[in-house]
Amino acid sequence: MSTATNGKRTLVPLGPFHPLQEEPEFFQLWVEGETVVDLDMRTSYNHRGIEELSSRRTFDQVPYLVERVCGICSASHPLAYVQAVETICECDVPERAQYLRTIVLELERIHSHLLWVGLAGHFLGYNTVFMWAWRYREPIMDILEKATGNRCTYATAKIGGTRRDIPDDLMSELVRAVDSVAGPTEMLTNAVLDDPVLHARLVNVAVLTEADARKWCVTGPTARGSGLPIDVRRDDPYCVYDRIDWDVITFPEGDVMAKAKVRLLETLEAVKIIKQCAQQCPSGPYDAEVESIPPGEAIGRVEAPRGETFHYVRSDGGRCPVRHKIRAPSFVNVPSFRASCIGQHVADVTIALAAVDPCYSCTERMAVARDAETGETLQSAKALFELSRQRTRWFEQQLGVEPFDQRWAPRLRELLA
Amino acid sequence: MSTADTNHGPTPGSTEAACPPRLAQPLREAQAHCESTGRRQAMYRVPIECAVPLLRRLIEQEGGRLATVTGIDVRDGTELIYHVCFDADHFTANLKVLVPRTTDTMESITPWLPGAEFIEREIHDLLGVKFLNHPRMERLILSDDWPEGVYPLRRGFKKEDGRPQTRNPGS
Numbered sequence: 001m002s003t004a005t006n007g008k009r010t011l012v013p014l015g016p017f018h019p020l021q022e023e024p025e026f027f028q029l030w031v032e033g034e035t036v037v038d039l040d041m042r043t044s045y046n047h048r049g050i051e052e053l054s055s056r057r058t059f060d061q062v063p064y065l066v067e068r069v070c071g072i073c074s075a076s077h078p079l080a081y082v083q084a085v086e087t088i089c090e091c092d093v094p095e096r097a098q099y100l101r102t103i104v105l106e107l108e109r110i111h112s113h114l115l116w117v118g119l120a121g122h123f124l125g126y127n128t129v130f131m132w133a134w135r136y137r138e139p140i141m142d143i144l145e146k147a148t149g150n151r152c153t154y155a156t157a158k159i160g161g162t163r164r165d166i167p168d169d170l171m172s173e174l175v176r177a178v179d180s181v182a183g184p185t186e187m188l189t190n191a192v193l194d195d196p197v198l199h200a201r202l203v204n205v206a207v208l209t210e211a212d213a214r215k216w217c218v219t220g221p222t223a224r225g226s227g228l229p230i231d232v233r234r235d236d237p238y239c240v241y242d243r244i245d246w247d248v249i250t251f252p253e254g255d256v257m258a259k260a261k262v263r264l265l266e267t268l269e270a271v272k273i274i275k276q277c278a279q280q281c282p283s284g285p286y287d288a289e290v291e292s293i294p295p296g297e298a299i300g301r302v303e304a305p306r307g308e309t310f311h312y313v314r315s316d317g318g319r320c321p322v323r324h325k326i327r328a329p330s331f332v333n334v335p336s337f338r339a340s341c342i343g344q345h346v347a348d349v350t351i352a353l354a355a356v357d358p359c360y361s362c363t364e365r366m367a368v369a370r371d372a373e374t375g376e377t378l379q380s381a382k383a384l385f386e387l388s389r390q391r392t393r394w395f396e397q398q399l400g401v402e403p404f405d406q407r408w409a410p411r412l413r414e415l416l417a
Numbered sequence: 418m419s420t421a422d423t424n425h426g427p428t429p430g431s432t433e434a435a436c437p438p439r440l441a442q443p444l445r446e447a448q449a450h451c452e453s454t455g456r457r458q459a460m461y462r463v464p465i466e467c468a469v470p471l472l473r474r475l476i477e478q479e480g481g482r483l484a485t486v487t488g489i490d491v492r493d494g495t496e497l498i499y500h501v502c503f504d505a506d507h508f509t510a511n512l513k514v515l516v517p518r519t520t521d522t523m524e525s526i527t528p529w530l531p532g533a534e535f536i537e538r539e540i541h542d543l544l545g546v547k548f549l550n551h552p553r554m555e556r557l558i559l560s561d562d563w564p565e566g567v568y569p570l571r572r573g574f575k576k577e578d579g580r581p582q583t584r585n586p587g588s
Contacts (some may be wrong), residue, residue, distance in 0.1 A: 044558045052570060087455040217483050217532030230482070235504040236457055298455045299500060299509060301484075312487045312498065312511075327485035335535050 009037060012346060014353075016045050027337075027353065034345050039338055054324040059085060059293050062321065063157055066311075069326060071152045072115065075101075075108045076304035078157040080311040081324070083238055084300030085159050088315055089293050097161035097288075099281040102239040103174070104148060104156050105302070106270040106277075110181060111140045112305035113263040113270075116357045117188065120260060123354045124201055129188070136184040143177040146170060161287035171278045182271045189264040202257035206352030208340040209254055216336035219329050220307020221266065222356045225259035227252035232303035244276045254340075256355040263357075293317070304329055306357050330358045382416065437506040440479060447471035449512065458509040460498075468499070468514045469524045475501050475510070476530060483526075483533060484509070488540040490571045494518040495546050516546050525551035543570040 015026040024045035030038040050069055054062050063078035070077060079101060086093060114137035121129025141151045147166050148154035156162045166174070192198055208218070213226035223230050231248045233241040249265045251258035297314040307329030314323040333356040341352050371378055396403050436444070436451075436459055447467035452460045463471060475481040481501040489496045494517040502509045516523050525548035527533045537548045538557035545568040548554060556563070567578045 042557075047558055049569070087458070214482070215531055217530070230504045235502070235507055236509070237507075296453065296455075297460060299458055299511065301502075301509075308484065310484050310500065312500070314489070323487070323489045325485070325487040331535060332485070332532060335532065338531070 008032070014349075016042070023358075025334075025358070027349075029341075029346060029349060031346050034347070036341055036344050036346055036349055039341055041334065041337065043334065051324055051326055054326075055321055058319045059159060059315075059321065062324065063159075064155065066324075066326065067153050067155065070328065072112045073108070073304040073306065073309060073328070074153045075104045075156060076302045076309045077311070077326070077328075078155075079105065079238075080300040080302040080309045081313065081326075082157045082159050082300070083302065084298045084311050084313040085293060085315075087298035087300065088296040088313065089159075089290055091160055091288055091290050094161055094285045094288055095282050096165075096284045097286045098239045099277045100162045100166055100286060101157060102241065102244075103166065103274055103277050103281075104144070104154055105239065106273045107140055107144050107147075107174075107178075108154075109270045109305045110178070110267050110274075111137050111144070112357075113267045114140070114181070114185070116263055116305075116354075117192075117260070120351065120354055123351050124198070126198075129192075132184070133188065136181055136188075139177045139180050143174050147174060158287070159293075160290040161285070163287075165286050171281070175275055175278045178271050178274045182268060185264060185267045185271075189261075189268075192260060192264065199257070201348070201351065202260060203253075203255055205256045205348045206340040206344055206355060207254040208336055210252070212336065212339040213254070216339055217332045218307070218336050218356075219332060220303070220305070221259050221262040222307060222333045222336065224248065224250045225262045225355075226254040230308075232301045232308050236301050238302065240277065240280075241273075243280075244273055246273050256351055259355045306330055307333060330356065334358050385416070436510065437503060437508055440475070440503070440508075440510065443471060443474050443479065444510075452513070457507050458511060460511045460513060463512045463514055465514050465516065465523070468512060469526060472499055472501070472512065472526055473529060479503070480505065481510070483530060483536075486533070486536050486540060488544040488546060488570070490544060491515070495521070495540075495544050497523065497540070497546070521545060522547045522549055524549050527551050542568075544568050545571065 009030045009032055012029040012031055013026070014029060016024045026042040026045070028040040028042075029036050050065060054065055057065055062081055066077045066081050067074040114133045118130040118133035118137070121127065121133065144154065145151050147170060148156055148164070156164070208216075208222070208226045210227045213223050213228045218226070218228075219230065227250060229248055229250045232238075233246075234248055246269050249262050249269060251261055293315045295315055295317040297312070300311045300313070302309045309329060310325075310327040312323070312325040313321050316322045336356065337353060340355075341349050344352060393403060444461060447463055447470065449461040449463045449467075449471065452462055454460075472481075472483075476483060481503055484500040484502050487498040487500065489498070494515055497514045497516060499512040499514070500509060501512065514523070523546055525533070525537055527537055527548070528550055534551075534553065535557060537551055538553070538555065540546050541548060541551075541554060542556055542558040545566070559569075563579060568574065569579060
């Protein structure tokens with residue numbers, strides 16, 4: 001501890017653009033010596049107004065829009081919306097579609113949790129964990145690409161079913177890919193549990209008590225790591241979660257370690273769920289015709305990797321939703337830092353802030369920078385593109401390779417026109 | 418434009434539909450009127466003066482969890498929908514409150530539920546509802562140079578209104 005504090009506070013800014021964080025967020029940490037005594041946060045640097053945009057799209061176009069709310073939860077957001085609309089029009093979704101939806105949701109959970117484990121390792125200076133976890137995640141990304149056509153933004157959920165089928169031969173490949181993740185995840189889990197350095201950095205760090213978890217309305221692994229046994233998959237069962245054998249993982253400690261354990265064990269549960277789905281998945285149609293959406297309103301909830309994704313849709317019988325409200329899990333998880341980070345060492349705060357797996361892309365749903373005097377746009381897409389090309393040219397000179405522009409100039413000109 | 422008079426579902430008009438029995442009494446006492454029910458959810462209309470005591474009772478005594486609050490610009494004001502999830506009961510109660518345009522104010526729930534801080538600040542930014550007794554009624558979503566009194570989620574909002582205040586009007 002510093003001896004030169006004398007009760008004086010120092011402001012340590014983290015963000016809005018910080019090398020450790022992938023997305024813009026701004027934390028102001030007031031520290032006395034090494035201890036954080038107060039904290040303030042500011043988000044919404046990237047608010048994109050998706051809720052408003054959504055009311056100008058037809059009911060069928062909205063899933064395409066909302067899966068772009070977040071690159072990682074791109075199965076959860078459209079499904080939450082689709083479920084709300086399906087509640088309004090009281091349509092029955094075919095069995096097979098329910099299984100296919102579950103498979104994509106759980107594949108998403110595996111890749112998201114492994115991504116977090118990697119990032120957590122990176123935040124702690126354990127880059128080996130980062131590289132291993134991301135390597136194990138890769139077969140999942142590949143199988144997602146094969147099954148849905150893309151590594152993210154899967155475009156599977158549609159009102160009444162799914163957009164495409166997963167053929168049976170791909171199903172067995174899918175099971176093999178998922179199996180390939182189970183062993184390494186168990187190994188990672190044991191390595192994390194046994195590592196004395198990780199214990200020292202994670203156990204009893206940034207504890208969020210169960211009472212605080214309730215008061216701050218947190219969801220997902222953040223809540224389950226604080227002993228709050230809430231999981232939408234069990235509490236408001238959708239898809240086929242009520243027909244499959246799986247467990248809600250809860251740990252009472254509330255520290256960063258508990259959240260890490262929840263995510264690692266949930267990855268193994270997801271493997272279990274996918275294998276059962278692949279086995280039980282009935283043949284038959286995977287899409288039901290929905291002709292129109294009657295007037296009405298409903299909520300749709302999905303347990304995304306970060307917690308409950310909450311959508312509210314109101315219809316007046318027209319082609320577009322009248323109101324579509326989106327609440328991403330990080331919007332309720334991030335404010336809980338005030339309960340968990342105050343009193344912590346400043347060096348522990350980075351991992352504590354990472355512990356809820358914050359996702360700002362979700363939470364803020366384009367910003368345009370304008371000159372305050374003239375109102376003109378400061379950086380156009382073209383100008384930003386040119387900046388990145390300058391950088392590429394510099395690298396090419398340094399490496400002595402044939403310039404990208406010469407190889408691709410005609411095609412690029414076409415794209416930029 | 419749709420107002421809240423949308424009805425669907427099996428038994429609109431009663432407070433009991435799809436709802437755990439222990440919630441019936443608090444809902445009745447707060448004059449909650451069930452407008453519609455759906456898959457493990459129900460919509461209730463609650464008079465504005467009964468809303469906050471009801472929410473407090475549901476959250477602090479009955480094990481409710483505030484998922485979020487939706488704000489909608491309707492003809493006579495702003496409609497707030499408090500979504501309270503009863504996870505163990507597999508039920509979500511959605512409490513609708515109309516905040517009249519004449520006052521645009523609503524009692525804050527943040528003093529006893531810190532998790533509502535961001536939610537209420539977001540609604541204040543986007544729809545212009547002021548929350549009384551909120552500890553920090555400051556901007557969360559809008560930038561600091563956004564003009565005062567312009568709310569982007571209200572109907573009739575024009576993009577030009579949202580330009581920074583210091584903008585040279587001649588340009």
